[in-house]
Amino acid sequence: MSAVDSLPAAAGDRPRGPLALLRRLGPTGSHVAALALVLVVVVVVASLLSETFLTTDNLLNVTRQVAVLGILAGATTLLMVSGGIDLSIGACASLCGVIAAKLLNGDASATVAVLAVVGIGMGVGLLNGLAIVASGAPPLILTLGTMSILEGFSQATTNAETIPVGNFGWLGAATLLGIPMPAVVAGVVLLACGLLLRYTRLGRDALAIGGNEHASFVAGIGIGRVKIALYVIAGALAALAGLVLVSRVGAASPMGGVGLELQAVAAVVIGGASLAGGRGSVAGTVLGVVLLGVITNVLNLLNVQTYYQSVATGAVIAIAVMSGQAGTRWRSDRGAGH
Amino acid sequence: MGAAPLLRASGVRKSFGATQALKGVDFELRAGEVHALLGPNGAGKSTLVKVLAGAHRPDAGTLTLDGRELGRLGPGAAHAAGIETMLQQTALIPELSVAENIALGRRVGRGGLVDWRAVRRDGAAALAALGLELRLEQPVGELSIADQRAVELARALSRRCSVLILDEPTATLGAREAQVLLRQVRRTAAEGVGVIYVSHHLDEVLAVADRATVVRDGRVVELLELRGERTVQAGDLVRAMLGREVVVAAPPERVGDTGAIALEARSLTVGRRLRDVSLTLRRGEIVGLFGAVGAGQSTLARVLSGQTRPGAGSVAVDGAPLRARTPRQALRRGIALVPEDRLRSGLVPAFDVAENIQLSARALSRGVLARRRLSEARRWVGDLGVQPADPTLPVAALSGGNQQKVVFAKAVASGGRVLMLEEPTAGVDVGAKQEIRALVGRLAGDGAAVAIVSTEPEEVLAMCHRIVVLRKGSVVAELEREQASRQALTELATGAEAGR
CATH class of the missing domain: 3.40.50.300 (P-loop containing nucleotide triphosphate hydrolases)
Structure with missing residues (x-):
């Protein structure tokens, strides 16, 4: 996927040299380019450290492992470019997975279960969006509250136990043309998010609101309905992520999605989005997700203890964000960004 | 002492x-x-x-x-x-x-x-x-x-x-x-x-x-x-x-029918910032809303453009009442605003020129896709003399005067027939000032009703057919251009009249 939602390149008189290239790419584009370079280096180092890393099986495995995170990161990208955030999507994914499992075990057809669960996800998103728009409460804290509520519901529904699900493997365990189904779903979702941001009114309005909310209001954009629509989409994608997770694992855990929302935020910020909104791209998010996935995978292959994996992943997030910030400063010092 | x-x-x-x-x-x-x-x-x-x-x-x-x-x-x-x-x-x-x-x-x-x-x-x-x-x-x-x-x-x-x-x-x-x-x-x-x-x-x-x-x-x-x-x-x-009287350019001629009332505001009141203000805007007419900083003219513009709701009073557009709660509703009825603070209220800096110009028009349009009409943006850029004349440049890369032209284009491109222009030529160089003034005259000639909100006597004298003077939230005078001078306007706006 190319930088589908970065700014169009500037035409007119074009100076040459690396600075001019950065200027043409824009702040988002040059961040994505730098991140791609980092990813290449990490892949090279990984393949030197582990023989199994650069095998088809392992790489497909990586895509399967990052798929759920990828779906949630797509939702987070849409929200974050508009200046919003939703911390409840991880909990929403677990709740939806749990409910789907109950429905499937209670003789509901897969279609019914999927539709019901996606509807629930959209309902949760609608409530989040309405509450944020009506009250003006900061989304970070409001969705933190929703997260706790949804976690509570999941635990109550299952008595805090994992529910095994049979006969629901097509979404998570199957493959399409050799590619794991979760990866196919995540790819479609991320492509759709990219197209949405680039070509639809909703996507452009989201970027406009994140870039300058007051100017967007004065320009006549219906700020409230745009925000609500974005939270509804995020809820639907959270439900989808929950379904993929249940299908892949073959069981629904009430804590299955816990923490994924923060990993998604990390991936999106690594991908160059600004927490303040107005900046970010799905291309960057994809690279952020893959980078996190590759690092986890390599540490697994090298049999590093999970405790130290956590340390390493945390360090990667911190370093990536700091260097992204430094890059932004460097560009603006030289007048290449804005 | x-x-x-x-x-x-x-x-x-x-x-x-x-x-x-x-x-x-x-x-x-x-x-x-x-x-x-x-x-x-x-x-x-x-x-x-x-x-x-x-x-x-x-x-x-x-x-x-x-x-x-x-x-x-x-x-x-x-x-x-x-x-x-x-x-x-x-x-x-x-x-x-x-x-x-x-x-x-x-x-x-x-x-x-x-x-x-x-x-x-x-x-x-x-x-x-x-x-x-x-x-x-x-x-x-x-x-x-x-x-x-x-x-x-x-x-x-x-x-x-x-x-x-x-x-x-x-x-x-x-x-x-x-x-x-x-x-x-x-x-x-x-x-x-x-x-x-x-x-x-x-x-x-x-x-x-x-x-x-x-x-x-x-x-x-x-x-x-x-x-x-x-x-x-x-x-x-x-x-x-x-200082000495400087020659102020004459406003553009009134062209066409100036009879039809486009907007009528009655007894608008907003706290103590605006008290019982009535205003009539006619098609083809350019009206100045003049006063010192904070005299109420900006509040009036915010009320009419749907950014502030009045505590009392009513607004009618083309004879039908308008109760705009948001700029979106005002824009739907053809009231477009060029805000004074273009960086805070006028532009999305990360977007390019074309997208900024079409922001309002797109917000009012229907459909799912964000259609990008580059040729139309090019026409606006050419019409207003935006430099550089490239609608795909990020708007943040433009000078202040050219950014102002972009905000202006956005208001007109939205189909606004009642234009509220706040300090339209502030921070704009002399050439751009003339171009913007000429454009305002042209728009009025085409039948738009224009209100110029300003604290500069020269600005309203150079552009307006009629000037409403506000002071401390109330209208203190309404003058035809021919009766107005810098001295008269400044005396009215500063309360020098009252002090006599």
Whole structure:
């Protein structure tokens, strides 16, 4: 996927040299380019450290492992470019997975279960969006509250136990043309998010609101309905992520999605989005997700203890964000960004 | 009155980039006097005030306080030297009590502990000095704005300041409250403080000030004794502020039918910012909404463009009532706004020129896809002479004047038939100014109703057929262009008429 939602390149008189290239790419584009370079280096180092890393099986495995995170990161990208955030999507994914499992075990057809669960996800998103728009409460804290509520519901529904699900493997365990189904779903979702941001009114309005909310209001954009629509989409994608997770694992855990929302935020910020909104791209998010996935995978292959994996992943997030910030400063010092 | 000046500035120069804001200003302030600082917008008043308050460092010139030269004055040093500034907005902490606010920033007590008895004692003394009867324990946020201003005065006094700078202190006050504040300002001066009083309201200046320094184009053009033998009239002050009459371009001819009423507002009221204002805009007519900063014309524009809801009154567009709660609803009825602060309210900096131009039109359109009509954007860019003429450039890369043209294009491209233009040529170079004025004339000629909101007499004189003058939230006059002059407009807007 190319930088589908970065700014169009500037035409007119074009100076040459690396600075001019950065200027043409824009702040988002040059961040994505730098991140791609980092990813290449990490892949090279990984393949030197582990023989199994650069095998088809392992790489497909990586895509399967990052798929759920990828779906949630797509939702987070849409929200974050508009200046919003939703911390409840991880909990929403677990709740939806749990409910789907109950429905499937209670003789509901897969279609019914999927539709019901996606509807629930959209309902949760609608409530989040309405509450944020009506009250003006900061989304970070409001969705933190929703997260706790949804976690509570999941635990109550299952008595805090994992529910095994049979006969629901097509979404998570199957493959399409050799590619794991979760990866196919995540790819479609991320492509759709990219197209949405680039070509639809909703996507452009989201970027406009994140870039300058007051100017967007004065320009006549219906700020409230745009925000609500974005939270509804995020809820639907959270439900989808929950379904993929249940299908892949073959069981629904009430804590299955816990923490994924923060990993998604990390991936999106690594991908160059600004927490303040107005900046970010799905291309960057994809690279952020893959980078996190590759690092986890390599540490697994090298049999590093999970405790130290956590340390390493945390360090990667911190370093990536700091260097992204430094890059932004460097560009603006030289007048290449804005 | 003491002969030796308390504060003296000599030969002060200050430039911002290529613009010289102060071109060698001499100014002196005596202890115990109220000294008004007057001048039109952009004359250099606020720069001078900021230099005196230590917020700006002068490029050249010296400042002496009590005969001692002040070196490199920063805000902290100005404070320590006894120079206090009171801004248009109150700088109190609403949750804290009157006494605490008066003690704020000073160390009352010992070893990190607050000496509450000293806080109350000092607070009571400061209130007594101004004859204020306020409860020391009351949170400042519960006081009226007038009382809050008074608390600020008391605080300045309690800090034993020798120079007090007041910048439009009555801007948020009603007429009676302003009178009370002016009395308190006199009392402050009677305590020996030198007061610098910056205001657009000449009636207030005549009531409160002993002397007035008039600044124009970065220079002091006149120093007037207001309490001398010869009584100074408000008209004299206006003449000194404006200088010789400059030739102002004539507004565009009225073209076509100017009969049809496009917008009618009746008795609009917004708190004390706008009181019982009625306005009629006709097709083909350009109307100026003129007043000093904060006189209500911006509030009126915000109400009509759907950004602020009026407390009372009604608006009708093309004869049908409009109750706009958002700019979106106003735009749907054809009311488009070019906001004054283009960076905050006009542009999405990360978007390119084309997308900024089409932001409003797209917001009003239907459909899922964001259609990008580059050829249309190119036409706008060409029509308005946006430089560089490339609609795919990020709007942040454009100069201020060209950004303003983009905001302008956005309002017109949305299909606006009633255009509210706030300071449409502010910060725009001469060439762009002419282009924008010509475009406004053309739009009116095509049947748009245009309102120009401005604090610059030249701006409304050069563009408008009819000029409505506001002062302190009310309409004080409505003039045909032929009857209006800079002198007349400025006298009306500053209350010089009322002061006669």
